Amino acid sequence: MEKKKRNRIIIGISIFCVIYVIFALRPLGTELHLSPEWTVSIDRLKEKKDGDVPIPFQLGQSIGYFTEDGRIITSLTYPFNSAISSTYYATYGADNIKTSFFRADGNEAGSISIPGFPFFDEDRIFVFLPGGSAVVQCDMDGKKRWEYESYAPITSFASSKGGTVIGFADGVIVSLTPDGSIDQRYSPGGSETDIILGTGISEDGSLIACISGQNQQRFVVSARNGEHSKIIFHEYLPQDFNRQVMVKFNRKSDTVYYNYNGGMGILSLDRLKSSHIPLEGYVVQIEEAEMDGMVFILSRKDRRFTVTVLEPFAHPVATFQFDAESAFIQVRDNALFVGRDNKISKLSISKR
DSSP states (O other), X not given: OHHHHHHHXXXXXXXXXXXXXXXXXXXXXXXXXXXXXXXXXXXXXXXXXXXXXXXXXXXXXEEEEEOTTSOEEEEEEOSSEEEEOSSEXXXXXXXXXXXXXXXXXXXXXXXEOSSSXXXXXXXXXXXXXXXXXXXXXXXXXXOEEEEEEOSSOEEEEEEETTEEEEEETTSOEEEEOXXXXXXXXXXXXXXXXXXXXXEEEOTTSXXXXXXXXXXXXXXXXXXXXXXXXXXXXXXXXXXOOOSOOOEEEOTTSSEEEEEETTEEEEEETTTTEEEEEEOSSEEEEEEEOSSTTOEEEEEEETTEEEEEEEETTTEEEEEEEEEOSSEEEEEETTEEEEEETTEEEEEEEEEO
């Protein structure tokens, strides 16, 4: 009887050990791999092909488009300023009165007969008027659709399919519907000095977010509530920035990213809970990948650029740095494109 009992104990321990070994040998997670595929110089033009999907770039005093397989299909230098998106591009001078703008394929799309400084956001066309306190949205031909003007200078701006949001130096934030009607207008306040330094707007235009004020700077998110605005989240930030900063909703509009001095906040709109990660310098770009909800952040401090990779919800999984005078990132499918001065590189994204 005692022998049988000992045998059962031995068998039980053996089974446990086998199960333990099986689970111990199973990978606890996968590692992110960024594998270099190619690097090209932006001054080496290649022939366009039918079916090309142009990816925009801006490096130093150059703009243009490249393809996923590493062909530079458009590259222009400009003396003063430029505007470029996935749909349109233009170059213009300091005393800009009339601007011709072009599609990504190089064909002229239209002409803007409004003095000012064009800005393209995907297929949306805007012109910031001289004086700095007014903006115009144009149609696809360059004709004025609507205009909004304030007595205070514009200090931040963002747009989406659902509308436009503008921040002003007097601390007022205004959101407009696609037809130019005022949707929200209020002053977040709560700081010693009123100013809006960063703005973002959700895809449907119902939510806006901003970095507001100096001395007790804070992050504020508001929702459209009938004819009024309802603040649904706010928090004071650890350190003030005294420059324009990035505020951006993700594609699903369930997360907001916001930059502050020393870090970046990530707000879950489902839970109304924020997380924070340390970052040096300021955020230049935030791009989303198709794979596992990963987010790529390009930040800058002096000449040092840092690319930080986040997994949901706000977990840094990789980072790399390089020195440059100018840089950008783009993400397409499972590829990360990094521009650095006069070169563009492709890195494939995988997990294994």
